[in-house]
Amino acid sequence: MHSFRYVGSRLQCEDVALADLAAKHGTPLYVYSQATLTDHFKKLSGALAGHGLDQLVCFAMKSNSNLAVIRTLADLGSGFDTVSGGEIARVIAAGGDARKCVFAGVGKTEEDIAFALKQGIYSFNVESEAEIVRISRVATKLKKIAPIAVRVNPNVDAGTHSKITTGTYENKFGIQFEQIEAVYARAAKLPNLRLRGLQMHIGSQLTDVTPFRLAVTKVAPLVARLNKKYGFDFFSIGGGIGIVYREALASADPQWWKTGPGRKVLTPQIYADTLAPLLKPLGLKILLEPGRFLTGNAGVLLTRVEYLKKTGKKHFVIVDAAMNDLIRPAFYDSYHEIVPLKKKGGVQVSSDVVGPICESGDYFAKDRPLPKVGEGDYLALLSAGAYGSVMGSNYNSRSLAPEILVNGKKAAVIRRRQDLNDIWADEVTAPWQK
Numbered sequence: 390m391h392s393f394r395y396v397g398s399r400l401q402c403e404d405v406a407l408a409d410l411a412a413k414h415g416t417p418l419y420v421y422s423q424a425t426l427t428d429h430f431k432k433l434s435g436a437l438a439g440h441g442l443d444q445l446v447c448f449a450m451k452s453n454s455n456l457a458v459i460r461t462l463a464d465l466g467s468g469f470d471t472v473s474g475g476e477i478a479r480v481i482a483a484g485g486d487a488r489k490c491v492f493a494g495v496g497k498t499e500e501d502i503a504f505a506l507k508q509g510i511y512s513f514n515v516e517s518e519a520e521i522v523r524i525s526r527v528a529t530k531l532k533k534i535a536p537i538a539v540r541v542n543p544n545v546d547a548g549t550h551s552k553i554t555t556g557t558y559e560n561k562f563g564i565q566f567e568q569i570e571a572v573y574a575r576a577a578k579l580p581n582l583r584l585r586g587l588q589m590h591i592g593s594q595l596t597d598v599t600p601f602r603l604a605v606t607k608v609a610p611l612v613a614r615l616n617k618k619y620g621f622d623f624f625s626i627g628g629g630i631g632i633v634y635r636e637a638l639a640s641a642d643p644q645w646w647k648t649g650p651g652r653k654v655l656t657p658q659i660y661a662d663t664l665a666p667l668l669k670p671l672g673l674k675i676l677l678e679p680g681r682f683l684t685g686n687a688g689v690l691l692t693r694v695e696y697l698k699k700t701g702k703k704h705f706v707i708v709d710a711a712m713n714d715l716i717r718p719a720f721y722d723s724y725h726e727i728v729p730l731k732k733k734g735g736v737q738v739s740s741d742v743v744g745p746i747c748e749s750g751d752y753f754a755k756d757r758p759l760p761k762v763g764e765g766d767y768l769a770l771l772s773a774g775a776y777g778s779v780m781g782s783n784y785n786s787r788s789l790a791p792e793i794l795v796n797g798k799k800a801a802v803i804r805r806r807q808d809l810n811d812i813w814a815d816e817v818t819a820p821w822q823k
């Protein structure tokens with residue numbers, strides 16, 4: 390459940406009117422709710438702990454890596470699922486604990502491995518045999534013991550968008566299920582490694598628990614066998630819990646979760662009730678790596694209507710946010726609910742909401758029924774807290790959007806609007822150009 394709702398005619402984040410933030414800080418503007426981040430974290434860790442599982446939630450920070458977001462979750466006891474040396478450095482910069490970091494990714498460089506070892510991370514989640522050899526070599530050179538877990542590819546189709554399915558043999562991730570035991574046997578012979586666990590992650594935005602159940606059912610016996618041989622500490626079941634995009638605004642109402650036949654929502658309770666009985670007999674610490682579930686509905690992107698434009702067939706609403714601020718519609722065909730900051734009734738107009746960038750892919754919605762809006766009106770793109778700002782770029786020399794964290798009545802700038810000069814601060818002309 391999230392904390393974005395209309396109070397009277399004004400859309401609020403917790404106790405703060407979003408129109409006030411837009412007027413004060415300008416648009417495009419990301420706004421995050423600390424209460425929502427907290428609620429989502431507690432619901433998920435609580436649901437598993439409720440089954441008596443020893444668990445650690447490792448926030449997949451690639452979904453939203455702002456220091457204040459990291460700090461919010463670190464203060465709740467979260468660990469972090471990281472994918473680069475830069476992300477580990479970010480956790481440290483935010484005051485988080487590197488010893489609660491796992492390090493994933495198919496392309497870890499020697500520098501990243503050395504850095505992670507020096508920080509004493511919880512585990513490398515390794516994706517290939519060549520990587521295991523490299524980690525062993527770097528660890529030996531540094532006289533460190535590297536904790537590792539192999540990422541198993543369980544070959545279970547998550548049934549989600551092709552760009553976010555990771556757990557089948559079509560994908561670059563992990564090591565095939567059938568090869569895992571042989572890989573561990575070879576790893577056991579390498580120096581300076583500690584075989585600490587097993588990891589998997591089958592995909593993202595899963596709204597049905599079945600693929601999780603199938604994957605855990607398939608992999609748990611393998612974990613039990615390996616644990617007997619090598620004495621594991623943990624089994625990580627990855628992230629991927631899906632969120633509500635289509636009815637995001639309505640889902641702020643607790644009642645929405647209780648009613649509504651046919652709604653496909655994967656709640657922490659369903660997730661925990663289904664998986665805990667399969668996991669508990671292992672007697673291991675269970676790691677979760679949720680990204681989107683924690684941050685997705687905890688953030689919105691505010692934008693202002695610049696122009697209206699009618700062509701023969703279409704009604705365009707041209708806004709000041711663009712694909713460089715939020716690339717998900719262009720990249721994944723994803724849906725973001727769009728609502729005005731000042732509630733409007735009346736007729737709905739089928740609209741294409743587009744940004745100012747010179748790309749046909751620069752749109753947020755097509756043929757979307759929207760209330761009549763005019764120049765200067767503010768809109769919110771909901772469910773923009775995950776894979777939003779982090780995927781931002783300077784395309785078209787547009788500065789990165791600022792970010793605000795709301796906590797009750799308080800609002801703080803947690804990233805200032807990038808100064809134009811900072812966009813090209815690292816660039817110089819060649820010496821022969823004078």
Ligand SMILES: *Cc1c(COP(=O)(O)O)cnc(C)c1O
Pocket residue numbers: 449451452470493590592593594627628629630678679680681682775
């Ligand atoms: C991206 C990723 C996650 C998080 O996925 P969400 O769908 O955001 O929960 C977790 N684990 C790994 C290995 C990932 O690559």
